[in-house]
Amino acid sequence: MIPTKLFRIIEPFGHLLESILMNIIYGFPGRRVRVIGVTGTNGKTTTSFMIHRMLHEAGIKVALLTTVANGIGDDLKIQKIHMTTTKASVLQRRLREFARAGVEWVVVETSSHSLAQYRVWGIPYEIGVMTNITEDHLDYHLTFDRYVEAKRRLFRIVNRHGLRFGVANADDKNGKRFADTVENSTTYGIKKGELRAQDIRLSSDHSTYTAKIGSDSYHMTVNIPGEFNVYNSLAAAAVGRKLGLDADEISKGIAALDAVEGRMNVIDEGQPFKVIIDFASTPDAFENFFSSVRPLTKGKLIAVFGSAGQRDKKKRPVQGGIAAKNADIVILTEEDDRDVDGTSILNEIAAGATKAGKKVGKNLHLILNREEAIGFAMTQATSPDDVVVLLGKGHERTIERANGENPWNEAEVARAALQALRAQKTSSSKKTK
Numbered sequence: 001m002i003p004t005k006l007f008r009i010i011e012p013f014g015h016l017l018e019s020i021l022m023n024i025i026y027g028f029p030g031r032r033v034r035v036i037g038v039t040g041t042n043g044k045t046t047t048s049f050m051i052h053r054m055l056h057e058a059g060i061k062v063a064l065l066t067t068v069a070n071g072i073g074d075d076l077k078i079q080k081i082h083m084t085t086t087k088a089s090v091l092q093r094r095l096r097e098f099a100r101a102g103v104e105w106v107v108v109e110t111s112s113h114s115l116a117q118y119r120v121w122g123i124p125y126e127i128g129v130m131t132n133i134t135e136d137h138l139d140y141h142l143t144f145d146r147y148v149e150a151k152r153r154l155f156r157i158v159n160r161h162g163l164r165f166g167v168a169n170a171d172d173k174n175g176k177r178f179a180d181t182v183e184n185s186t187t188y189g190i191k192k193g194e195l196r197a198q199d200i201r202l203s204s205d206h207s208t209y210t211a212k213i214g215s216d217s218y219h220m221t222v223n224i225p226g227e228f229n230v231y232n233s234l235a236a237a238a239v240g241r242k243l244g245l246d247a248d249e250i251s252k253g254i255a256a257l258d259a260v261e262g263r264m265n266v267i268d269e270g271q272p273f274k275v276i277i278d279f280a281s282t283p284d285a286f287e288n289f290f291s292s293v294r295p296l297t298k299g300k301l302i303a304v305f306g307s308a309g310q311r312d313k314k315k316r317p318v319q320g321g322i323a324a325k326n327a328d329i330v331i332l333t334e335e336d337d338r339d340v341d342g343t344s345i346l347n348e349i350a351a352g353a354t355k356a357g358k359k360v361g362k363n364l365h366l367i368l369n370r371e372e373a374i375g376f377a378m379t380q381a382t383s384p385d386d387v388v389v390l391l392g393k394g395h396e397r398t399i400e401r402a403n404g405e406n407p408w409n410e411a412e413v414a415r416a417a418l419q420a421l422r423a424q425k426t427s428s429s430k431k432t433k
Contacts, residue, residue, distance in 0.1 A: 022091075026093060030123035030124055033063075036106070038110060039151050040151065043228060043229075043232045046232045048107045049066065054239075054254050055253070062104065067079060115150050129238075130168045130172075130175065134284035148174055151178075167185065167187075188237075195213040195237065197211055203296070206223045220237070223257065226264055237250050261394070262396070267415060269418035273381040279391075279393070280391045281308070282315060286323065293387065297385070300380070301326065301387050302328065302329040304374055306335030306345065308335050308338070309337040309338035310340060318352055319352065320353035321355060321356040329365070330365070332366045333372075334373075350366060375417040390410055394410065397409060
């Protein structure tokens with residue numbers, strides 16, 4: 001058996017050899033399309049969708065490769081593979097399919113793993129986008145600096161192959177590090193940046209703001225709520241500017257995106273309270289999510305989430321603390337425990353929640369089975385002003401347990417729980433009469 005340290009040294013080169021071979025087999029398809037890469041800890045998927053929709057609405061033949069879906073134009077298929085950037089064989093095959101279909105641009109959500117492992121070798125990215133960088137995947141990268149450098153390969157190493165333009169978040173402490181890597185770049189933000197969001201108005205279902213850069217202004221409507229999606233749309237707008245889209249094409253293109261599966265999705269089965277599904281699964285994503293949802297929640301905020309097994313343990317109590325400070329009721333459950341004892345994971349999250357003031361059995365509940373946890377959460381919403389949030393699984397179509405991958409659909413489970421709750425209330429009402 002290869003020692004862990006030696007394996008970490010060898011592993012990337014195995015992927016590199018596969019990437020070289022797949023490029024040769026498929027004829028270096030990345031050279032026959034123009035590629036936009038989007039990287040960062042959070043917001044990659046939504047930003048990729050925004051860029052794709054904006055270009056599509058502008059009449060450009062554009063393809064998309066993300067965690068959630070892949071395809072050309074409106075013909076997007078659900079991504080079933082449980083990873084952000086697929087292995088080289090799948091990636092190169094899809095790029096060849098896009099090239100043969102006459103696609104001009106491809107938007108590729110690009111993970112730190114794929115960059116560190118050279119899985120995207122041979123793809124001549126033309127535009128690189130950085131959304132934000134916070135601690136994540138340290139179980140693999142080991143240190144935060146190595147994680148940042150893996151992300152920066154999209155701007156640094158790939159630059160040798162042709163990266164011509166960079167887009168970086170100026171409000172992120174690592175934004176300048178990315179922007180300075182590429183000679184031609186644009187920074188964006190709310191507090192800082194060349195492309196700046198002003199007059200921001202947030203609501204429960206959309207946001208509006210004015211984006212300004214120099215003498216140019218863009219009146220923006222983002223139909224996916226949350227301040228963090230203002231940032232994502234700014235990144236997309238910066239790409240649109242670089243590609244020569246006018247103000248109308250940029251603003252209408254971004255407004256045309258109504259939703260991204262698993263990102264701030266509202267589930268409506270006629271219940272009086274609101275249910276939201278989101279993929280948030282890092283401390284930073286939790287901060288962003290709760291800072292957007294909490295101020296707009298007049299009643300109780302009920303949060304359901306867990307933490308994946310075989311992943312960074314340090315974030316578990318941190319997320320527990322963030323949720324405890326923002327949610328009135330916290331329900332801890334499985335998220336992809338894999339072969340790790342689920343109860344131990346819940347206890348680690350609970351340690352952070354109890355430290356922040358929550359009490360087990362009162363406003364903190366540990367329910368290992370996710371379906372049961374979601375059902376219980378619905379019963380805790382007793383007012384039309386209450387909001388139930390289901391975090392961590394989002395769009396994913398499987399949940400990983402010790403026995404392997406099991407079918408999962410968070411939206412369907414939520415809908416079934418709401419239907420069961422309604423049936424129960426109807427039955428109780430009839431008995432009362």
